[in-house]
Amino acid sequence: MTPPGPDLHGDHWARGARADHAVNVAAGGPPDWLRRLLRQELDGAIRAYPDEAEATAAVAHRHGRSADEVVLLNGAAHGFALIAETLAPRRPVVVHPQFTEPDRALAAAGCAAAPVILGEPWALDPDAIPVDADLVVVGNPTNPTGVLHPRAAIEAIIAPGRTVVVDEAFMDFVGGEANSLAPATDHDDLVVVRSLTKILAVPGLRVGYLLAPSPLAARLRDRRQAWAVNGLALAACAAACHHPARLAPAALRARADRDALAASLAGVPSLRVHPGAAGFVLVEAAGRDGRALAETLRRGHGIAVRPAATFPGLGAGHLRLTARGGDADARLVSALHALLR
Ligand SMILES: Cc1ncc(COP(=O)(O)O)c(C=O)c1O
Numbered sequence: 003m004t005p006p007g008p009d010l011h012g013d014h015w016a017r018g019a020r021a022d023h024a025v026n027v028a029a030g031g032p033p034d035w036l037r038r039l040l041r042q043e044l045d046g047a048i049r050a051y052p053d054e055a056e057a058t059a060a061v062a063h064r065h066g067r068s069a070d071e072v073v074l075l076n077g078a079a080h081g082f083a084l085i086a087e088t089l090a091p092r093r094p095v096v097v098h099p100q101f102t103e104p105d106r107a108l109a110a111a112g113c114a115a116a117p118v119i120l121g122e123p124w125a126l127d128p129d130a131i132p133v134d135a136d137l138v139v140v141g142n143p144t145n146p147t148g149v150l151h152p153r154a155a156i157e158a159i160i161a162p163g164r165t166v167v168v169d170e171a172f173m174d175f176v177g178g179e180a181n182s183l184a185p186a187t188d189h190d191d192l193v194v195v196r197s198l199t200k201i202l203a204v205p206g207l208r209v210g211y212l213l214a215p216s217p218l219a220a221r222l223r224d225r226r227q228a229w230a231v232n233g234l235a236l237a238a239c240a241a242a243c244h245h246p247a248r249l250a251p252a253a254l255r256a257r258a259d260r261d262a263l264a265a266s267l268a269g270v271p272s273l274r275v276h277p278g279a280a281g282f283v284l285v286e287a288a289g290r291d292g293r294a295l296a297e298t299l300r301r302g303h304g305i306a307v308r309p310a311a312t313f314p315g316l317g318a319g320h321l322r323l324t325a326r327g328g329d330a331d332a333r334l335v336s337a338l339h340a341l342l343r
Pocket residue numbers: 026076077078079080101141144145169171172196197198199200205208209210
């Protein structure tokens with residue numbers, strides 16, 4: 003696969019910055035219970051080849067699925083490459099604006115996707131999906147718009163001969179998960195990709211999984227290399243899925259921080275604010291170059307934000323701002339005020 007462009011992900015902008023509003027994982031770093039667990043598990047996890055049984059059972063239990071419907075992943079991003087290579091779709095589409103790794107994975111597998119670009123406010127329109135699309139990738143909630151599609155809108159794009167892949171990497175941030183398709187067992191060709199990287203704030207650990215009907219899950223699982231997921235990631239996955247209530251504090255904090263940030267951004271001149279359902283806020287500085295703004299914020303204030311023009315369907319002025327709470331968000335808002343007044 004071609005390497006991502008140097009600025010295709012938020013971590014490029016965050017490296018070396020004093021304040022990171024570019025990476026979209028939960029604020030505050032990994033929770034204490036997880037740090038303790040990883041320290042405890044370190045020795046055992048690195049001495050033995052990884053055993054997926056416990057993490058697989060925990061994921062299945064969390065979502066009311068059977069273990070044979072679970073495929074553990076080295077982060078959710080692994081799932082897109084696995085799906086592309088295994089299914090080799092003829093007419094794949096990706097619903098944009100959204101995360102572009104599925105496009106890269108499909109292109110690398112020799113089956114480049116056509117973009118379906120939704121117009122603002124980016125509601126999923128089932129009629130926009132070409133009837134002959136045999137693979138459709140859609141994010142829910144979507145990065146970077148934060149749009150949460152109703153479960154029924156996604157179910158409306160399910161069709162015979164078509165695999166629908168729902169990227170629910172940010173669903174842990176949404177209270178109640180009423181629109182999640184993770185528990186749905188009544189669709190033959192539905193794949194739900196989940197990441198624990200985001201809510202646990204462990205992008206370096208790589209923790210994800212997918213849920214699919216067992217024949218499809220078996221094809222995907224068998225395509226992975228041996229020991230695809232490391233032992234510490236498995237320990238984190240098992241613990242989080244055995245005790246999903248442990249994820250609630252980070253989700254609550256993210257929602258409160260996001261709403262507070264969106265409210266303060268509303269006072270910044272010429273900025274349009276799209277708060278969304280995840281822990282970040284998409285904004286548009288009309289008539290401005292978001293990339294130049296991001297560079298100035300970084301150089302002048304040590305603040306990293308993610309310019310969003312690389313997401314198909316968004317414009318030069320879009321920026322994705324991850325809420326970090328308190329003083330960090332206040333400094334971000336005041337820096338934007340100074341730049342945009
Ligand atoms: C929408 C979306 N899906 C999946 C991923 C990848 O998640 P992971 O870090 O678990 O591979 C990201 C990472 O930014 C993302 O934004």
